[in-house]
Amino acid sequence: MNAATSITLTRPDDWHLHLRDGAAMADVLPHTARQFARAIVMPNLRPPVTTAAQAAEYRARIVAALPAGSRFEPLMTLYLTDNTSAEEIRRARSSGIVHGVKLYPAGATTNSDSGVTDIRRCKVALETMQREDLPLLIHGEVTDPQVDVFDREGRFIDDVLLPLRRSFPGLRVVLEHITTRAAAQYVAEAEGRIAATITAHHLLYNRNAIFLTPDGRAGVRPHYYCLPVLKREMHRQALLAAATGESARFFLGTDSAPHPKGEKENACGCAGCFTAASAIEMYAMAFEEAGALGRLEEFASFRGADFYGLPRNTGRITLARRSWTVPAELAFGRTTVVPLAAGETLPWQLAD
Ligand code: DOR
Ligand code: ZN
Numbered sequence: 001m002n003a004a005t006s007i008t009l010t011r012p013d014d015w016h017l018h019l020r021d022g023a024a025m026a027d028v029l030p031h032t033a034r035q036f037a038r039a040i041v042m043p044n045l046r047p048p049v050t051t052a053a054q055a056a057e058y059r060a061r062i063v064a065a066l067p068a069g070s071r072f073e074p075l076m077t078l079y080l081t082d083n084t085s086a087e088e089i090r091r092a093r094s095s096g097i098v099h100g101v102k103l104y105p106a107g108a109t110t111n112s113d114s115g116v117t118d119i120r121r122c123k124v125a126l127e128t129m130q131r132e133d134l135p136l137l138i139h140g141e142v143t144d145p146q147v148d149v150f151d152r153e154g155r156f157i158d159d160v161l162l163p164l165r166r167s168f169p170g171l172r173v174v175l176e177h178i179t180t181r182a183a184a185q186y187v188a189e190a191e192g193r194i195a196a197t198i199t200a201h202h203l204l205y206n207r208n209a210i211f212l213t214p215d216g217r218a219g220v221r222p223h224y225y226c227l228p229v230l231k232r233e234m235h236r237q238a239l240l241a242a243a244t245g246e247s248a249r250f251f252l253g254t255d256s257a258p259h260p261k262g263e264k265e266n267a268c269g270c271a272g273c274f275t276a277a278s279a280i281e282m283y284a285m286a287f288e289e290a291g292a293l294g295r296l297e298e299f300a301s302f303r304g305a306d307f308y309g310l311p312r313n314t315g316r317i318t319l320a321r322r323s324w325t326v327p328a329e330l331a332f333g334r335t336t337v338v339p340l341a342a343g344e345t346l347p348w349q350l351a352d
Contacts, residue, residue, distance in 0.1 A: 012300035014039040016253030024333035033072035044111040048079035089128040181238035197253025200282035222269040244292035251304035
């Protein structure tokens with residue numbers, strides 16, 4: 001069989017994205033807007049986006065920074081805190097611009113200090129979200145320093161997610177950036193309305209990538225460090241099977257998370273992989289590896305919209321089979337950001 005030389009698909013959406021703010025946001029936004037019609041924009045700014053009014057202001061800043069002629073639509077989220085009120089949830093729902101509420105366990109990751117210290121404190125907010133049908137988007141990792149970093153997602157599912165879903169069985173839930181076989185299995189089999197996003201990096205790399213170059217040389221590679229951290233190869237295989245499989249519960253969310261180069265290449269480097277400039281190409285590479293390019297459109301362009309109750313996009317994009325090298329760095333406000341896979345060759349390229 002001849003390998004395809006181009007793929008055309010309905011314009012995809014990114015159901016999990018960090019855009020940051022200010023000049024840095026203005027630099028990374030065009031990469032996403034070129035590829036995707038819409039994105040669920042994470043609220044972990046400093047200070048976080050905790051009110052519908054702040055979400056509307058942040059949305060306006062994003063729209064103002066779009067390249068001329070772009071029809072990209074940011075879908076906003078609120079940052080859940082111990083103090084999020086029922087009124088704020090109702091305001092978010094009726095704003096029409098807020099599409100989910102993000103749960104960061106306090107201290108789990110970048111700018112999560114104001115996150116939830118104990119999910120039981122969020123009873124009123126969660127009840128209201130369930131009633132108003134506003135989805136809960138979850139960073140699913142426990143933060144107990146005693147728990148091994150590689151086990152934190154599994155422990156979260158057992159200790160937090162299961163009880164949470166028993167208490168709020170009607171709540172729509174997205175388990176973000178899943179990284180393990182157990183998470184994929186739980187999402188595939190659980191009752192009720194639950195879905196999961198999967199990043200391109202968790203489909204393409206296992207945890208060796210943090211410690212080894214592609215040709216096997218040893219060395220810490222901070223640009224491959226994100227949270228939840230990359231896991232073993234068997235988990236990557238399970239995620240690939242989930243993404244390319246039959247279940248409509250798995251869809252695209254890049255978790256593209258830019259940090260200044262110097263804050264990644266640092267004695268205490270930040271978590272986050274910047275993939276926005278090559279996202280759909282990286283997913284195409286992963287799907288092709290699994291012999292499932294024909295499934296890419298469903299994963300990238302249909303399932304997320306269906307889960308969020310939004311219309312599917314009508315525009316299209318084309319990827320050409322044309323090797324290109326991911327650039328060493330890209331503009332990021334007053335500094336630069338190093339994209340994931342910088343210097344590596346990708347076989348597919350978005351055709352303008
Ligand atoms: O690696 C990550 N980076 N994981 C997250 O959950 C947050 C993100 C960020 O905002 O940098
Ligand atoms: Zn994220």
